[in-house]
Amino acid sequence: MAGAAGGLLAAAVSRAGGVGMIGVPSSPAEQWIDQQLEEVKSLSTPWGVGFMGWAVEDNPEPVEAFLSHGPAVVAISFGDPTRAAALAREAGALTAMQVGNTADLRRALQDDIDLVVCRGAEGGGHGRNEAGTLPLLQLAVSSTRKPVIAAGGIGTAHGVAAALAGGAQAVWVGTRFVTASEATGHRNIKVAINAAGLDDTVYTRAFDIAQQIPWAPEFGGRALANDFSDQWAHRIEELESVADEALRQRMVRARTEADVQMAPFYAGQAVAFSHEEQSAAQIMEDLAGYRAILADAARRFA
Known part of the structure; x- marks a missing residue:
């Protein structure tokens, strides 16, 4: 949280x-x-x-x-x-x-x-x-x-x-x-979570790898699925090989702007109950x- x-x-x-x-x-x-x-x-x-x-x-x-x-x-x-x-x-x-x-x-x-x-x-x-x-x-x-x-x-x-x-x-x-x-947080986050359903989250390390945040590998994160996770959630080794400062900056910018198709919006399967x-x-x-x-x-x- x-x-x-x-x-x-x-x-x-x-x-x-x-x-x-x-x-x-x-x-x-x-x-x-x-x-x-x-x-x-x-x-x-x-x-x-x-x-x-x-x-x-x-x-x-x-x-x-x-x-x-x-x-x-x-x-x-x-x-x-x-x-x-x-x-x-x-x-x-x-x-x-x-x-x-x-x-x-x-x-x-x-x-x-x-x-x-x-x-x-x-x-x-x-x-x-x-x-x-x-x-x-x-x-x-x-x-x-x-x-x-x-x-x-x-x-x-x-x-x-x-x-x-x-x-x-x-x-x-x-x-x-x-x-x-x-x-706290951008209104885009609240709108996206309230619109999501039970099947609309994904568990992945992709967002952390892109941001170069030093979470241990055993601790991924469950977030709303979006274009970025659709592309990279299950291609972790490949993402690790291509993640660079340019990608990190893109992700930082996406978080600042609350870009729903790139930034991680962390939420669990209980999104089904938030409307x-x-x-x-x-x-x-x-x-x-x-x-x-x-x-x-x-x-x-x-």
Whole structure:
């Protein structure tokens, strides 16, 4: 959610009863950090912040900057969480880690991680493409007494109900909020996501290779399919051989201009449930319908 989930969205979600998360880019400017903190520092409700593990292993300064303002949750994923997790726990924050396979789960079960986030391949943005949300959730809840959070492909009240019935203590919803009125990003992104359906995403490393972003090969990204991904998503070795500074500049320009046919618009399969721009509070109200769904199921199967 880096690029969409800033302080404004996090604050809106937290005020609506959730725990809003700020997605931190790999190299955040000090001014950007200050702007996001301005939105959340006066909240009386919990909020959190998420980091790319590989980006903060050698530079924990962004972690320290956010910790100075008291986030309730710090998520460190996609890399070694050890150093950032130690800082977070010392500051009194809960630590979370996304898992996408059994090796990730084993790491998340170590003592420095408090919350296990089962992020299935259905999820948008970066992550593994090895297992779905439901199998991961079942494995995690049978392996630990730690709180387990389900993530990936959840975009409706029925999805929330299914995850909670499956043993999750909470759900992590991303794609539904990318088009929220409080989400940052170009309007082209929101229009494209609201127009997309279940079959309109692709998992690929092509966008990262074109931009020369140092994501580890095991962490591709799920984004809306477009002309660029149609051409290169399944020709990764060839793309690696031809990617150059000219292509990188073209991709940077495409992202700046929100060019829907070249730039990556990260979103998961839950695009199927996003059809119009809503406020974060409206989305939260919609998702809260899980209570009635679970109550009805309890009556029917009692």
